[in-house]
Amino acid sequence: MKIGIIGLSNSGKTTVFNALTGQNIETTVYPTTSGEPNIAVVKVPDSRLDRLSAVYKPKKTTYAAVEYIDYIGLTKGDMNQNRKVFDLIKDVDAIAHVVRAFEDDAVVHPMNTVNPLRDIETVELELIFGDLEFVEKRLHRMEEAIKKGKKPDEAEKRLLLRCKDSLEKGIPLRYVGFNEEEQRAMRPLQFVSTKPEVVVLNIGEGDLNTERALKLQEDAERYFLKFSSDPLHPRDKVVTLCGKVEMEIAQLSPDEAKPFLDDLGIEEPALSRFIHACYDILGLISFFTYVGDEVRAWSIPKGTQALKAAGKVHSDIERGFIRAEVVSFSDFVKAGSMRVAKEKGLLRLEGKTYEVKDGDIVNFRFHV
Numbered sequence: 001m002k003i004g005i006i007g008l009s010n011s012g013k014t015t016v017f018n019a020l021t022g023q024n025i026e027t028t029v030y031p032t033t034s035g036e037p038n039i040a041v042v043k044v045p046d047s048r049l050d051r052l053s054a055v056y057k058p059k060k061t062t063y064a065a066v067e068y069i070d071y072i073g074l075t076k077g078d079m080n081q082n083r084k085v086f087d088l089i090k091d092v093d094a095i096a097h098v099v100r101a102f103e104d105d106a107v108v109h110p111m112n113t114v115n116p117l118r119d120i121e122t123v124e125l126e127l128i129f130g131d132l133e134f135v136e137k138r139l140h141r142m143e144e145a146i147k148k149g150k151k152p153d154e155a156e157k158r159l160l161l162r163c164k165d166s167l168e169k170g171i172p173l174r175y176v177g178f179n180e181e182e183q184r185a186m187r188p189l190q191f192v193s194t195k196p197e198v199v200v201l202n203i204g205e206g207d208l209n210t211e212r213a214l215k216l217q218e219d220a221e222r223y224f225l226k227f228s229s230d231p232l233h234p235r236d237k238v239v240t241l242c243g244k245v246e247m248e249i250a251q252l253s254p255d256e257a258k259p260f261l262d263d264l265g266i267e268e269p270a271l272s273r274f275i276h277a278c279y280d281i282l283g284l285i286s287f288f289t290y291v292g293d294e295v296r297a298w299s300i301p302k303g304t305q306a307l308k309a310a311g312k313v314h315s316d317i318e319r320g321f322i323r324a325e326v327v328s329f330s331d332f333v334k335a336g337s338m339r340v341a342k343e344k345g346l347l348r349l350e351g352k353t354y355e356v357k358d359g360d361i362v363n364f365r366f367h368v
């Protein structure tokens, strides 16, 4: 999974990048407009996998991985600058949109005042303008080709016009209910407002667990609610955190971090809270395998059937699929071991069309 971090300059993107990756990249009080992107791959924390690993004591424990990309800020009305960011993030799975909510006179705000809702709208509009420019260019090229006698791709034209209509109304494309075929057609096109988005409200140290932070979170949620048509498939999620504090915590080992988190009233560090939000908006779940002395977590879309999940592990397993032996994570914990789970009849035999559930521990039976 790949996640692009965007936002205005000095909103705290690099700080949040550090908080999510445990890196220590320099942050500055001046807006950064050049330089190389920061990229890091980190494991997706999962306490269930930790538990499995503690029970099986395998040689190897493999977490799901997520790649974070942090680059320069978006600037209101500067499409040349913004295009550089859009080009970099066009293939990410989701966007982390960092919004400055912390007050600090030493840190310049590119629009002079701290106003999170205005900044959210500014960035959303830049995404929309970027996509609109792209759609118009593409439609223009199509018209040119028609003039030269080429037959237009009517389906693509209809799709582009639909995108244009939504963008002109100020609605990011992630909220347009495209059908599966349309989604497939959209994938190679380089839209950015299609990406599911986690909005990170970067609050000040003093605002943790305050009414003010709570209200801000609600205001931000309400802002996106006006677009959202389908509550079952949310396309956005708002996460409130203090980047500066979380960055410091991310430098510590989990044992060292615990007292700080408790003291600050933070239940779960940013990196795991954030990744859960990403799984939610991407509709992803995890299942686990224990094969060849390796315990491993796999991410799949909700609703994936056993046969497809098997293919994720190995194409041979999909091809030679016989059945899946499945224990839910909670049953496994109740039983304490796979042997007891079996004895208690908690191990189920499932076929190809079984819908794998979040937390399932799966052993695929197959022959090649």
Ligand SMILES: Nc1nc2c(ncn2[C@@H]2O[C@H](COP(=O)(O)OP(=O)(O)O)[C@@H](O)[C@H]2O)c(=O)[nH]1
Residues within 6 Å of the ligand: 007, 008, 009, 010, 011, 012, 013, 014, 015, 016, 026, 027, 028, 029, 031, 032, 073, 102, 103, 104, 107, 202, 203, 204, 205, 242, 243, 244, 245
């Ligand atoms: N007080 C405070 N300062 C922060 C916070 N997050 C970021 N900053 C500061 O804001 C400045 C810009 O942060 P940076 O991550 O470089 O912003 P970027 O331009 O979006 O990458 C740095 O001086 C950070 O230390 C925060 O939560 N509280």
Ligand SMILES: [Mg+2]
Residues within 6 Å of the ligand: 013, 014, 015, 032, 071, 072
């Ligand atoms: Mg930065």
